[in-house]
Structure formats: structure tokens, C-alpha cells
Amino acid sequence: MKLSLCMIVKDEEKTLPKCLGSVRNVVDEIVVLDTGSTDSTVHIANKFGAKVHEFQWCNDFSAARNEALKYVTGDWVLVLDADESLAQKIVPQLQEAIHREEYLLINLVRQEVGAVQSPYSLVSRLFRHHPEIYFSRPYHALVDDSVTEILSKEPKWEVGYLQGVAILHSGYQKDVIDKNNKYAKAQAAMEQFLATHPDDPYVCSKLGALYVETGKISEGVELLARGVTTAEDNYDILYELYYHLGIAYSRVQNLKQAVAHYQAAIKLPIYPMLKLGAYNNLGNLFKTAGDLNHAKIAYENALKIDPNFATGHYNLGMTLKAMGLYTDAIACYQKAIGINPNYADAYQNLGVVLLKLGNLQASLAAFGRAIALHEKNNPQEAQRLRQGLQEMGLI
Template sequence: MIVKNEEAALPKCLSSVKNVVDEAIVLDTGSSDRTPHIAKQFGAKVHHFQWCNDFSAARNAALKYVTGDWILVLDADETLTPNIVPQIGAVMQSEEYLLMNLIRQEVGAAQSPYSLVSRLFRNHPDIRFERPYHALVDDSVAAILTKEPHWQIGYLQGVAILHKGYQKIAIAQNNKYAKAQAAMEGFFATHPHDPYVCSKLGALYVETGKITQGLELLKRGVAACEENYEILYELHYHLGIAHSHLQNPQQAISHYQAAIKLPIYPILKLGAYNNLGNLLKATGDLNGAKTAYETALKIDPNFAAGHYNLGMIQKALGLFTDAIASYQKAIRLNPSYAEAYQNLGVVQLKVGNVQASLTAFGNAIVLHEQQNPQEAKRLRQGLREMGLVKF
């Protein structure tokens, strides 16, 4: 791990690997809080590194202290899932694998909920991180495979890492966009056609409102990308987002469809299916949207937003009983889902379940007051105007 001022997140992260790893190497890059002390309390070996705005340099410095045969890389805002531990144990007993990709779930992220990360690999002397931000070992692994073709790359089934760093509050608190942009623009200056940096920097530009710049980079990435399907997926996915911002729904739809057709692990396509459903709904293709959401839910039945979005389509199609079931599934998966409670209230009222409707609206108001007080006020006023005097 490399860390800086992570005293709040670190205990949960280290707890998740306490009985899994033989050693924990924590490289501190200049903390002013209790981060190093907490790491030592968990039995970690703490080393120090002068930060130089280069994540790869820091990660490579951390690798020098590793003594084990296999390396698992985590960030402080991540935790290892217990269910993946037996698979990790089995892989470490194998002889053929050099690197295992892990599925990471972006908890509470506004966009794509899953990504594939190269975080579990052998302690091979030639494996090193490259790129200043979103540091990767992939380039060095590819170079090793050309010299030592007996190695294989694989991936573990199921979610291995839970990541909370892409929630809006976390991004704002940690000034993540500014740090990422500064690091990646330096790399981009010397690697202007690198598909990976085109994808990451282009997506960052789109996210921060520089749509035209982002679009140009993403298109450049597609032109340069050959058979790295995961990167090509991200490029098309973010082009879909960019064209949505520019009110070009047909171009956005075509990019999401291109992303979905790529031969990658199905769970990684969840964001594209969900965004495609949203666009088809907005353009009036309710049945197409319904199919997109249903496909997303076949891939991941625990995708709360997918159940909610399917409920919205079912409501629009007059399938009220189905819509109620979808909203209820979304709420079971995410008990803080104010919008799901609110729309559940609407549909319960439509089918004449007044008491159930009042309960759902009440829950929606309580949650909106915590998350969006203006919406709570608007909803309460609307319900009064409808004669639901309880509110």
C-alpha cells in the first residue's frame, strides 16, 4: 500500500487482509495524522517516501520491501472481500499464473459500478508499475510474457475489492480530479497516442466539463487501440457519456452498443447496459430500455439501480405490479434509496394501496431530508396538494 493521511480508512482496509497476508508493507508518502501509527498497530511494516507526484514511483519503492512470493496491492479506501480469499489461496498454489486481474466494485459510484484491476501478481524481479496516475504493472507484465511465454494471465471470479474512493464526497474531499489531471497531463505530453491515458484523461475531462477536449482524446484512443478490449470498452463507454452531455443520443447509443459487443467479462459491461437503457428510455424506446435493464440484471441481480430503472420502465408501460416488485428489490439492496421509495409510493397509490403508499412516501421524505432537503420539501408540498394530509 501507499498512503497519506488515511487514519480514518486504514483500519477497515487492514482488517480485511489481517488473516490473509503474511506481511503488510505500508509506504507513507508524508502523512501528518496517525496513519503510520495505525499501520504499525496492525502489524504492518511502515516505510517512508518523499512524494514526487508520481504514483508509479511510490508503488515501485514499496515493491522493494516485499519478501513474499505473491503481491496484493490495495489502497486505503479499498477492502478485500472475504469470499475471494479461497480463490487467492488456490492461485498462489498454481505454477502457471504470473498475474491475476481482480474485479473491483465502485461502491456508490455515479457511473460504472465494476472495473478490472491488475492487483495480484508474483514477486517477479521485472514487474514494475508504470504511468504516473492509475499506476499499472500491465506493460511490464506484457514485456515479461514475450521473454517468458510459459506464464499466463487470469482473473478471479466474483468481486474481490470494494472501493469507496469514487463517491462524490470522497472525490471532493481528496481533491482527486485535480491530482489526477496534473499527473496524467504530464504523462500525456510524452505519450500522446497511448490508448490508456487517452481513456483516463479523456474521461476526466468529460467528468469535469471539458467535453470537447475529452471527446478528442477518447476518439484518439479508439483509433490507437488495437486488441486491448478492456481499454476499448472504457473508451466507447466514456464516448457514450460525452455524446450524452452534448445531446447527441444516437451517437451515444452507438458507442454503448459497441462497448457491449466487446468480448470482455460481462459484469464489466453493467454501466454500458444501464446507460444504454437510460438513453433508449429518453428517446422513447421503452421496450429497448426494458431489455437493456433486464440484461444488466441477469449479469448482476444485486444491481440496485438496475432494479429501480426497470421499475421506472414498468411504471411507464403500466406494469404496476412488476414495478412495485422492482422498487422493493432496489430498496432491499439499498435501504437509503429515496427515489425508489418515492416511486414505490406513486405506484402503490395508482393501484389503490393508500396505506402502503403513505408509508413509502414517508420513508422517501425522511431519506430526502438527509440527502436533499429541497426535494423533501417539494415532495411534502406535492402530497399536501394531493390531499394526503398526513404530510
């Protein structure tokens, strides 16, 4: 089976090398549609052997992605953005899956590296090169609508998914969002789509979540609630709707409603890894409310799903520290640091607990590492921590 990478790009010279490098020995063809780059994006794509085509941007992601599809010659299509890379551990599973005759579409788990909210999502980025598969929706373009149409006419096909993280995505980090003005672009495109599709649960979910993120809580809640009433048995979208309703009610300090929506999200029959964000946020709510036992259970459930969830280990450590279980808290902080060696807050709170236990030398070592890491990303916190240690006569 011949596998083609299909991309649309514009001014991606900083991220494109990592993306293309991640598929260098995986895909048989690289198709890149450039929508007006003024940097070295096209030169980089050519260096990786890509077939580069030009397209005039028309503020419609689906139009651009469908144009790129025209140039694909492979049996299967893998879609990546320049700020994404393919996880190497998934490659054997991916190669096995595209040789199975029953699959039309294979969903992939994407990890949102550095995202403030949900760390994982399921994306429809690997599909058979079928003549009736095409992208729809001007923003968050996806092939799901056309795949649903094909499945209704050709029931021989199935939709599958790969176990484990397949795509690493860095585009949802706050500094990247701010720099690229992503929120404004997304809002304009989705509001235009909503005007003609007012009950579409997918756009209700995406635009509702965007409203909540940008402070338009009541507008976001209205859209998200509307989506819940129309999503029916589309469990993946229902999860997102309930999840973002949980966030919305958390923002307005309505603990009861927030907990109820996170719990509704968790109960849905979806891929377990996608529930990680709901479990973690639920734990945060309980911890803030002082319900440490339920917070502990929520974080432990998150870690059962993903033992490598560094934030989960840290949050569990904070809960155990609040419960006075210092030895267990230390173990959690150390696990978080083992997964993410640059976890400044984990080092800082490890120092706090070690100091409580009287292990001054180890405590100062942990504080020192925390200060060094804070200096890079949060110098004010580094100074605050250093000053606090000086006031206690520890340094």
C-alpha cells in the same frame, strides 16, 4: 505461498482501519509506505502489525509504488489503497489462485461504491513477486506494461482473473473526489505523461474520460477517439474508450452516436460484469428518448449480468411504471430496496405506484420511509415530497 499486502498512504486515518481489517486473516505481511502523513495513519498501520517505511512524495505514484515493492518479501503481492477493502467472499478463490503455477498476474474486479458512472472495473492488483514486475505511469500506476514484457519473453506464464467482486472502492464518490481535489491532481499527472506518449490508448482513455467528466467535451472526445484508433485488440481499454465516448455524446445530446458507442462497447469480448455500466447507460438513453421497450431490454440485460444491481432494478421499475405495468414495477422497486434498504428514490416511486393502485396505507408507509431517508442526504427533496403529499390531502 506467502501473500504480502503492499500499500502507499498519506493521511488515511479514517479509511485505513477498514482496509487493513479486511485483510487481517488473509495476508502474511503488510507493507505500508507512508508519503508524509500528519495524522494517525502511521500509528494505525503499526497497530495492525504493518512494516511501515517513509518516502518523500515526488508527484509520481509509480515511483512510490515501486519503492514500496522493495520491502515486500512474499511470493505474491496484493495492492490496495486505503479507501479500498478486500471482499471476504473472494478470499477462498484468491487463495486457491495464488497456488496455481501458471499465473503471473491475476486481475480483480473492483466495485466502485457510490460511483455515478460504471460500477465495476478490472484492476491488476494481484501478481507474483517477480523481479521484473514494476509499476509504470505517474497516475493510475499499474504493472501491466512490465507484465506484457515478461509474457513476451516467458510464454509459460498466464494472466487470469477471479470471478466476482474482489475489491470494494469508495474513493470515486463525488464528495471524496471534491475533498481530495482528485481531478486536478489526475489531470496534471496524465497531461504530463500524454506529452511524451501522445498515442497511448490507456492515457487517452483515462484523461479523455476526465475531460468529459469536467466539462471539456470536445477535448475528451478527441482523446477518446484517438485511443480507439491505437488500442488495437486491447479489449478492456477499448471498452473504456467506447463507454466514455457514449457518456460524452450523451452530454451533448447526440443520442445516435451515444447509442452506437455503448453498443460497440457491449459487443467486445470482455468480462461480462464490466459491461454493466454500458447496458445501464444505454437503458437510460432509450428511456429518456421514450423508447421504453429497448430501455426495458437493456436493463434486463444488465440484471442478467448482476442480479444484485440495485440501480438496475430501480431503472427497470421506472420503465415498467412508464409502460403502465404497475405490479411489475412494484416488484422491481422492492428488489432494489431489498438490496439497498436506504434507496430513497425506490421507496418514493414505490409510493407513487402503490397510490395509483389505490393502496393508500402501503403508499404512505413507502412515502414516509422515502422522506426519512431524503432528510439525511437531500432535505430539499424531503420537503418537496412532504409538501406534495400535503397538497393532495394525504398527510
